[in-house]
Amino acid sequence: MSNLAAALDVVGSRWALLIVERLLDGPQRYGDLQRDLGVPTNMLATRLRELEAAGVLSRLPLRHNTRAYALTDRGRALGEAINALARWGEDLPGNDAD
Amino acid sequence: MSNLAAALDVVGSRWALLIVERLLDGPQRYGDLQRDLGVPTNMLATRLRELEAAGVLSRLPLRHNTRAYALTDRGRALGEAINALARWGEDLPGNDAD
DNA sequence: CTGCATCCGGAATGATACTG
């Protein structure tokens, strides 16, 4: 399996990269991600578990019943790929040239 | 919708980036992609149609019943994102450090 | 009130057989 396939195996599912992109701005809580991305709650829970298992993010306990999700070093390493993809997305039809 | 979401809308489906990665080496024919990537034939046809519609690749007629798929400029612009993702994939568990 | 699990219908994906 190629390295690209291995990467897509981890972050190739529907919301993974969007979640990581949001976390590049700093740790976020569950509800923040949910409202900000519009991701269904069950999908968010599933992706967060997978991304945590893959070492992309980790849970930071805040107070009881409240925690934040923060990128690990491996998660932050996705920044370049995410930025490259987002820049590519700028040139797609339907995006104003700003 | 963010630029990343727009990009994933085009190349976020299961085989899209793997197909483009393969085409970065130069134009390929249907059977080449199918055997090289192990992608199911119907998925390959679907993705090729979508990627062509999105302006990522184009068909090059070779002879009767034979054509090749080649990246457009927009398709080649995905190279950076793909390479970034592939480099990220190198550091995942299960990959030897070489 | 926030963080999740479960249930269920619909969409995406995959295996295989068949056609021009």
Next chain:
DNA sequence: CAGTATCATTCCGGATGCAG
């Protein structure tokens, strides 16, 4: 060789329920 048609399976998304 380059696809299409069909059907099984798996994934996704919205609603709802429930625990801390």
